[in-house]
Amino acid sequence: MSMIYVFYNKYTLEILTVLRPFINNIDINEFIESRLIYDDKFKNLTYSDIDYIIEDTEEYDFFNDNPSIYKCMYIDNKKRKLKFKLTKNENVFINTTYNIQKYKRDYTNVEINEMYEEDYINFNLKNIMISDNDIEFSFEYLKDLNIRTKMVNKRWKSFHNDPYLTESSQDKTMLGKSIAKIGTYYPILVEPQKSENGLYALEGSHRITSLKLLQMEGGIPEDFKIFCIHMPYSYQDIETPKMFTVLKNPILIRRIIEVYYGSEILNDSILYEKALSSIKEDGDKIINKYTYETYIYTLEELLSAVDSYPHWLRDLIHIDGSIFPSEIINKELKFKEWVNECYHI
Numbered sequence: 001m002s003m004i005y006v007f008y009n010k011y012t013l014e015i016l017t018v019l020r021p022f023i024n025n026i027d028i029n030e031f032i033e034s035r036l037i038y039d040d041k042f043k044n045l046t047y048s049d050i051d052y053i054i055e056d057t058e059e060y061d062f063f064n065d066n067p068s069i070y071k072c073m074y075i076d077n078k079k080r081k082l083k084f085k086l087t088k089n090e091n092v093f094i095n096t097t098y099n100i101q102k103y104k105r106d107y108t109n110v111e112i113n114e115m116y117e118e119d120y121i122n123f124n125l126k127n128i129m130i131s132d133n134d135i136e137f138s139f140e141y142l143k144d145l146n147i148r149t150k151m152v153n154k155r156w157k158s159f160h161n162d163p164y165l166t167e168s169s170q171d172k173t174m175l176g177k178s179i180a181k182i183g184t185y186y187p188i189l190v191e192p193q194k195s196e197n198g199l200y201a202l203e204g205s206h207r208i209t210s211l212k213l214l215q216m217e218g219g220i221p222e223d224f225k226i227f228c229i230h231m232p233y234s235y236q237d238i239e240t241p242k243m244f245t246v247l248k249n250p251i252l253i254r255r256i257i258e259v260y261y262g263s264e265i266l267n268d269s270i271l272y273e274k275a276l277s278s279i280k281e282d283g284d285k286i287i288n289k290y291t292y293e294t295y296i297y298t299l300e301e302l303l304s305a306v307d308s309y310p311h312w313l314r315d316l317i318h319i320d321g322s323i324f325p326s327e328i329i330n331k332e333l334k335f336k337e338w339v340n341e342c343y344h345i
Contacts, residue, residue: 002057006075006082007032010051013075013246013298016041020057028052055082074244077297078282085239097161098315101263105290112316113323116185119254119291120313121326124305125187126342128229131251135302136192136230137339139332141223142215144198145188147205148235156206162311163318165206173217176210180220183330185317186310187229202231202238203307227329229306233299243300250295253305257290259312 005019005026017035019026032050035042042050053075063073063084076083098104107115129137156169168174188204201208207226214220237243258265261275279286284294296305317323327334 003054004057004060005031005052005054007035007050007052008075009045009049011049011246013077013244014241015073015075016045016050018060053080053082059084072241072244074241074298077246078295098312099161099163101258103263103266105258105266107290107316109320109322111290112313112320115256115291115313116317116323117326120186120309121328124253124309125329127251127253128302128306129339130342131247131249133248133251133302134192134232137187137335138228138230139225139335140188140190140199140228141225142208142211142220143222145190145208145226145228146198146200147208148200161315162206163315168210172210173214173219174210175207176212176214177219179207179211179226180214180224183325183327184226185314185325187227187306187329189231189307190228191234192230192232199228199230200235202235225332227335231299231303231306237299238303243303244298246297247299247302250297251302251305252293252295254287254291254293255305255309256312257292259308 002020005021005028007016007019008014009016017039019031032047036045036047060073060082073082073084075081125137128135156165156172164175164178168178184207188207189202190199191202211220211224211226215222215224233242233245257275257279261271261278265272265275276286279292279294282294284292286292296302328338329335
């Protein structure tokens with residue numbers, strides 16, 4: 001069996017080089033030492049910064065031969081495996097939203113509210129905030145938030161199968177009116193640094209657009225603020241290998257089992273048991289029949305925790321109709337009180 005050696009920066013997970021040896025026994029130490037001297041990718045690194053894994057060449061060759069299928073390759077730090085990310089046109093997650101799942105679990109109002117208030121707000125967001133990963137939470141003035149032209153052109157009615165967008169596709173201010181009245185269910189994600197024009201949104205462009213239209217009509221005040229999370233990457237970084245940069249500190253978060261293992265597990269007891277076994281083998285904790293806890297290590301996993309989870313949960317909240325947005329991310333005073341509780345101040 002033909003093998004490759006994948007050398008990477010153990011702290012950032014950046015892949016430095018891939019070696020396909022022509023001899024069976026190569027001197028790893030000698031190879032790394034030579035790269036440190038002659039290879040610019042190894043510049044400013046030391047021997048202790050570098051690690052490697054050995055993989056079969058079959059999938060690696062398929063990756064190189066099919067650039068239209070894969071976006072990039074990266075190191076899965078948890079499993080120490082070489083992984084290949086599909087292009088944006090393919091499903092990265094098994095289920096991106098609840099509404100498009102083939103099989104659906106019937107959740108009770110209590111379960112949906114628990115997933116939103118306890119798992120997403122008081123567990124995921126709390127642990128992300130206190131993780132010391134340079135991720136800032138803040139309320140920002142609407143006037144300081146901007147959206148990129150590319151995002152303005154996204155189809156309002158069908159974008160991400162969002163039922164709230166579908167409802168407001170005829171009156172673009174409808175979504176803003178709802179947010180002004182009861183609040184937003186999840187944060188606006190913004191780039192880490194303000195530009196000359198203010199902050200640019202990574203997630204929440206439709207909400208910002210609707211609110212700005214409403215503000216132009218005088219429906220909300222000039223000093224209107226909305227809750228934001230300053231993510232540690234820019235728009236240009238999405239769908240690039242930088243998203244697999246390792247976080248400074250791992251973060252413990254909660255996930256929905258069917259989102260990552262496919263809704264087929266809801267219709268097949270054997271698949272469901274295999275999913276549970278896989279979770280346990282990874283050292284993760286099963287919380288209940290639909291939720292488990294796991295550590296995240298990369299920027300992409302961070303994005304899934306703050307973005308993909310609420311996208312999936314959003315459909316259930318819309319179906320239920322009786323769950324309101326959390327005051328923690330809609331009232332600045334409540335947010336400050338929550339922060340003090342999280343840090344035990």
